[in-house]
Amino acid sequence: MGDILEITTRPRHHHVFYKFTANAINFEIKAEGNAALGISNKPEQNCEFLIGIGHNNRTWIKKVRGRGVYRETIDTPNILSATEYRRFWVSWYGDIIRLGVNGNSKPIVTFSSRTAELKYVTFLALDDVRNTVHWRIEVPPYIEKTYVMRPISGGDPYWVPYDRTTDFPDNAYIGGHENENLYIIRAEHNGSLTPGKYMTSKGMGYIPWGGEANSKLTFEVLCGFNFTWIPCKSTDTIPVGAVVGGYSEDPGKEKLYIGRSKYLEHLIPGKIQPSHKVCYIPYEGREIGLDKFEILVVPDDGKRCVNKFLIPGALIDHRIVFREEEQMNMDIEHAVNFEEYAGFLNPEVDG
Template sequence: MANIMDLATEDKLEYHFFPVSSGSVQFKVRTPNDAHIALTMGPAESDPMVEIFLGGWGNTKSVIRRNRTKPDKVEIETPGILNGGEFRGFWVRWDGGIISAGREGEAIPFLSWADPEPFPIAFVGVCTGWGATGSWKIEDGAEFNTPDSLEYKFGPVVSGSLTFEYRGPHNCHVSLTQAPAEVDPMYEIMLGGWENTKSVIRHCRQKPDKVEVPTPGIMNPNEFRKFVIEWRSGRVLVRDGQSGEVIMEWVDPVPFNITHFGVRSAWGARGQWRISHFSGAQPLPPSAPVAAPLYAAPPGYPGAGAPIVAGIGNWVDATSGQVPPGAVVGGQDCNGEPLYVARAQHEGAVIPGKLCSSHGCAFVAWGGMEHGKNEYQVLVGGPNNWVRTNGSNVPPGAFPGGESEDGEPLYIGRVNHEGSLTTGKVQQSHGVCYISFGGQELGFPEYEVLMP
């Protein structure tokens, strides 16, 4: 087992969310009743959502519910399935719309339902309630095996990277696809092929290979070797997971949207794998200039023509849409209006967000909603150096923007969404950048973070 996340949940039916990149999650829970698991697209309770209730109704039955709506999709009697004095192990899996739950050590699920409208699951939430608190041990990157078979095991991707460890003599194969199946278009990365002598990148299962490099001894049957695969805009990189060194690289002139990955071992090899959520390696360099020159304030807007001065920057008080001279432009709204880096107080927190001058206020994200603030602070004379990253990988020295109600530092991030480049808050413990948009708080595992 690897990367066990310990978590305590209160008796308040409030989900704690974390990202997932494989098609399953394994966990142990200690609670007398009502262990709830949510499967969602984002790190919050929002539709579409599938919930699995274990040991509900006084630890007598378990159900699957969709979009918080009754009647439940599946209901079975499970008396005594949970225990407040000991950990009980379970797994939840999803693939092609089939949601299933089972006990640790049992391959056959005791709950299963086929969702007629499946959606990409990127986050899992856990909570307890109805008189119960809980202790959880959630497995991140648990080990699994692949047989000597040219058959991929598929799971959904969360972001533009996949980190994994492989232990086997040779032929570690990874595919990137737009469905949980071997369908074209498709990339294949074959590491340690040809009796552990070379590695290749293959497109649509066709030869000649797009890239071929000698990699003698890259795999080892006695120890795990770590690798990172990254992709964006058709550019595929394979890195050594320890050194970050690029092993192979290829640019597809006709890229496609990657939604799934597959793994297998073959040609006389069996493999053992550990799949992680997000890459800790260096992010891909930007494919276009950063936003400082692209989104400078146009003539006629307050602050236009004022130089963006290097330095640590100052937070300047403002109200009612005012933009102080030298305000840092962080992005632009859907209509092309510049968005400035701002922050405001809300519910005991100081939250980085965006200032949209024409709206007469700044906006911050909190509690699943967008909040307009007439009084706020604007970053003036500060940096405009944005670095791409993902998950909880906030670069050391990132520019601080505020803190949560619990005292956790919040950093300044931004994401592209529906034609806008919107600034918001990066909460490292959540592994996402939150922005306010269209009245909602939206979380994104891939983002840019402001650096000095």
């Protein structure tokens, strides 16, 4: 599960930035006055965007850097407390920054960011020198940044059985966000082994099957960290290294892969069934099929198949005819211009 980072901030303190690649975080605040978050694409003193919480009884998001200052503001009296922690979430998917409270999926304030690659967050206190802010921030375990998609020793995927009599695995993989971190699970259901999500707030797993989000108390949890997410436009070609999460209930036991899709304000993991050409996610009691999704992949740049070279996220036609034995012995680095396809090679490991 995610680690809890506890920090204290005061006005005029030097900005300390934390890098988040999951595009969303959960956090709690205890403060008598106000609190603020800065979000930026670079760890610089002047943040790209600033979120003020409880500042003069108002909460707002504003653009700081660039031409002009644009702000979205709402009245929020007593949103913070000096005696207890109050829970919030913030996300920045799809060029929109959203701030929400108390596990409510509807944000209290939104702002159109139109800025790519927001990933650095700093935690602040504004104005009054007496304003001390205590934070509890849920973060994934630290993962060293990797610049090439090569296997990382010890991080390969594995599944851990779980029920309410056992401890939830410490190294469970965070696969999405729905007002809290979501973890990837799989469970048996009507002859299938189906991937889905686990919500710690409910203590329940959910898998998409038969038009419903089926709740599960006994399931397996995906662990490890050597993963990356690849946008997938079609299930006609599954990327090399795609993580198999289970199988369908059909007689042929079709392989089910692990995917995730953006839905409303959330990023929800579920199952990809190639013959259906969609990713199914469990949400609010329903199974929802979405044709835009990402697929979970274990990086491996050395695999190929007949007449085509496959690298994670890209299918590259083999334009020169080789005899089969020549093709199988050929080094893939000689056949593919990796700079040309650099957009497919994600240098970050999602957290």
